[in-house]
Amino acid sequence: MLSVNDIHYTYQNFPVLSGVSFSVEQGELCGLFGPNGCGKTTLFKCCLRFLAAHKGTVHINGEDVSKKKVEELAKIVSYVPQEHKPPFPYLVREVVLMGRTPHLGGFFGVRRKDKEIALDALDRLEISDLADRPYNQLSGGQRQMVLIARAIAQDTPIMFLDEPTSTLDFHNQMKIWEIMRSITEEGKTILACSHDPNHVAWFCDRVIVISNSGVVANGHPRDVINNEILDLIYKDTCSVRSTDGVRMVMPRCIIEKKEQCSSGILAEHPDHSCK
């Protein structure tokens, strides 16, 4: 479905991507994972042709994206940016309707069906109550939900989401991951980057870990999210534990404190509660 081949990108003598290669199969929910500044967003932008990669190719559905027109590309790829705020107070329903743009034709081309699809997308995210609010006055999390609804309305075989849950509350984070799962069950492909190793481990079919030196690991979360990889990218800050069969990534300082408590070292110390 998506295959990225040896992508290189350099921002004014500062190389961000140097030889990133991977591929994603149809119907996979693929997590892109890596530390800040490792080039996740740049990689997205290269895939979407916002940036022209200095070397390497990106193929979607077997077709080279650099040979695709903007109009054609928008029919096969949708994108949810990290943060976006326009100056004009478009209503939420209008913003979501904009997702239908690649499928429009005619004088203005907005058809009844497109409006209904847009409203369905709002429904799916359970944010229909926001429909008549000006988009640029919503909170960051609400805007993120609206952009996800827009991408759903765009109805493309592959979706790119740049940290879709970064500004959401816990309830909405789970909701978005569940929705992404159900979208992939319809046969669509999703590439989403995230900073939460637990989310990636719990929900994704495949995890690709990148750092400035390229792809560090690529595979099923149970093989990829392990102490070795986490130590490599997060410099010894967390460990993988298993509670009731569910794997959890936990900060090492919390684990150590817990261990000290149970061994009684801190038990008498008045400043530390061991509850």
Place this chain on the structure above:
Amino acid sequence: MTETTRLKRLLERMGYDDVGGFSEYKKILILLVIAALMFISALTAVVMGKYGFTVLDVYQTVFTHVTFGDVSAIEKLNNTIIWDIRAPRILLTLFVGGALAIAGAVFQGVFRNPLVEPYILGVSSGAAFGAALGIVFPAIFFSLQLSAFAFGSIAVAVAYLLARVRGETPVVTLILAGVIVGSIFAALVSLLKYLSTDAALREIVFWMMGGFYYATWNDVRVIAPVVIIGFIVLWALGWKLNILSMGDDEARTLGVNPERYKFIVISIATAVTAFAVSLVGIIAWVGLMMPHASRILLGPDNRYVIPASFMMGGIYLMICDTMARTLTNAEIPVGIIASILGAPYLCYLLRNKGRIIFG
């Protein structure tokens, strides 16, 4: 019944049907009200004037012309003042006001900045230089209007080329390029003012204030086709303009090539502005205010903002110009009235709707 169904089907085909609370019918109704106001303003403006015709005289003259009746039956004086002086002047205010307002709406959308006016890329400074050249060297630049139009367009083209780096024209670079080009031409105008005779200096200053003193049917014939075509194309691109106003990357995501459409809409907006400025001089405020007023009434969707701006720009300038020619015995340059009426309005916007409009 069949008529209403047919109308509904037409609206549906144009994407203006009322589904799921998009409240399009309400907005269409507002557009129709504005259109009615435009006709009423025009019919009122044609009656107003120093020369005391009766209302009946005025409408009889206009009616005869519009219905291709027997023109020779009208009194000569009536015909000259009402049909040859007032009517073209009113139509010219309508087209100029409309042109500046749609250009303003387009520039605000493309630059993603609600405080932009159509002169942002230097078209006014360029045109002023062209006009000044025509005034100071009438032998070389025989047509003041042509020269103003040419230099106005050149200024924008230079700004656009200056801002273009590796196939992209980022908005911030474009605005800075516009400022640079604008200031160069402003300096050249100052130079010409310094070199010119007193009479020419007076004429330059007068031209730059803008006015409709010499409006003729010829001017209307020049500007009407350009503005009408420009208006229809921009209106048809209204939805694309919505997408452009979300930003370049967003536009690409949604399948609208930002570079191509920016080029198209900026070219059209510049053309209509350059025509307007070359005919009547520099008139400020209309292009800044009317798109705002439209957004307050109809929301930011450019499928509505463009037609509403066009009509409201026309109405506003019509009112300003009617005041300009009737308030005092001498004529007041319309630019002065437009600014005096416009500034309080913008203050009102800033104080009351600032958060909604300016984000």
